[in-house]
Amino acid sequence: xxxxxxxxxxxxxxxxTSLTIQCQVDSQVTMMFxxxxxxxxxxxxxxxxxxxxxxxxxxxxxxxxxPISRPNLTFSTLTVSxxxxxxxSIYLCSVVPGQVIEAFFGQGTRLTVV
Amino acid sequence: xxxxxxxxxxxxxxxxxNLVLNCSFTDSAIYNLxxxxxxxxKGLTSLLLIQSxxxxxxxxxxxxxLDKSSGRSTLxxxxxxxxxxxxxxxxxxxxxxxxxxxxxxxMLLVSP
Numbered sequence: 001x002x003x004x005x006x007x008x009x010x011x012x013x014x015x016x017t018s019l020t021i022q023c024q025v026d027s028q029v030t031m032m033f034x035x036x037x038x039x040x041x042x043x044x045x046x047x048x049x050x051x052x053x054x055x056x057x058x059x060x061x062x063x064x065x066x067p068i069s070r071p072n073l074t075f076s077t078l079t080v081s082x083x084x085x086x087x088x089s090i091y092l093c094s095v096v097p098g099q100v101i102e103a104f105f106g107q108g109t110r111l112t113v114v
Numbered sequence: 115x116x117x118x119x120x121x122x123x124x125x126x127x128x129x130x131x132n133l134v135l136n137c138s139f140t141d142s143a144i145y146n147l148x149x150x151x152x153x154x155x156k157g158l159t160s161l162l163l164i165q166s167x168x169x170x171x172x173x174x175x176x177x178x179x180l181d182k183s184s185g186r187s188t189l190x191x192x193x194x195x196x197x198x199x200x201x202x203x204x205x206x207x208x209x210x211x212x213x214x215x216x217x218x219x220x221m222l223l224v225s226p
Contacts, residue, residue, distance in 0.1 A: 006157070031212055042203065042216040043158075092157055096212040100163075101146060103207070103214055108157035 002027055002097050006106030013083055013113050020079045021109045023093030028073035033094040034066070037108075043092065049076045083113045116141045120204050120217035127194055128225055135189040135220045137204030142185050149178050149189050150203040152219070158203065162189070166209075194224045 003026040013019050023032060034046040046066055047055040055068040069077045080087050093106040117140045127133055137147070146165045150158040162171045162178040164187070170179040177190040191198060201221045205214040 010155075033213060042218040043205075043214070044216075045213050048213065090155065090157075094214075096207075101207065101212065102160060102163045103148060103205070103212075104160060105150075105158040108155075110155050 001100075001102075002029065002095050002104040004093055004095060004104060004106035006093050006109055008109055009107060010110040011112070013111065015084050015113055017083055018079055018081045019083065019111060020077050021091055021093070023076045023078070023106055025074045025095050027097060029095045029097055030073070031096065032070065032076045033096075033103075034068065034076075034078045035092045035094060035105075037090040037092065039088070046078070046091075080111065083111075085113045087111065088113045116144075116206060116208055116215040118204055118206055118215050118217035120202075120220050122220055123218065124221040124223075126223045126225065129194060129196060131194050131224075132190070132192050133194055133222075135191070135202050135204075135222070137187040137189070137217055139185045139187075139206050139215075141208070142182050143209045144182065145207045145209045147178075147180055147187050148205050148207070148214070149176075149187075150205065152201045152203055154201075161202075191222075194222075196224050196226050198222060199224050 005024040007022045032049045035043040046061045047057045049055045049070040067079045090108045092108045121136045149161045164180040175192040180187045201219040203219045204217045
């Protein structure tokens, strides 16, 4: 299994600003994943973050809006840039440890943009 | 493109009832299927993982089945309790990838 610590747990931000979300895992993992859950919707994958390479973004998500860092095998950050009210969502970090192909999630970051 | 559907979208039952949540997926070439629980405004808690070669998994009062050929999974909750109230999400991991495709979830309310 994996224990994931995600910070902050929630935030209220002004439009036009940026927020960086941190994700710390208690073990080394090759890939980390960032998902978004808009109000009343299910989870949508934003990007896959590999250590030592640029993140791979899903259709509809771009690096300028959601820059991701992956400095080592236990840590990643997601930045939501130039925020608008449409960015109000829960953002979740996920990992799939190599031994067992089971996904684990952080507690999520509840973002409200006003 | 994989699509996951969950039925019903919402369910309200009195305490003690046994209930079934349904999940269907369009592409049967999956690696595994997971059921998650999500409390309001929170992250996801993994409940059960079924590998593509398995038919079912059990954990306490929860039992999940998988019929890969027909693209269906069910989550059975026995003797429901108010503490089971949450949204239940079904997600499939496609073969060769570690990303998940999620359904929209079933919102369960168990009343005392």
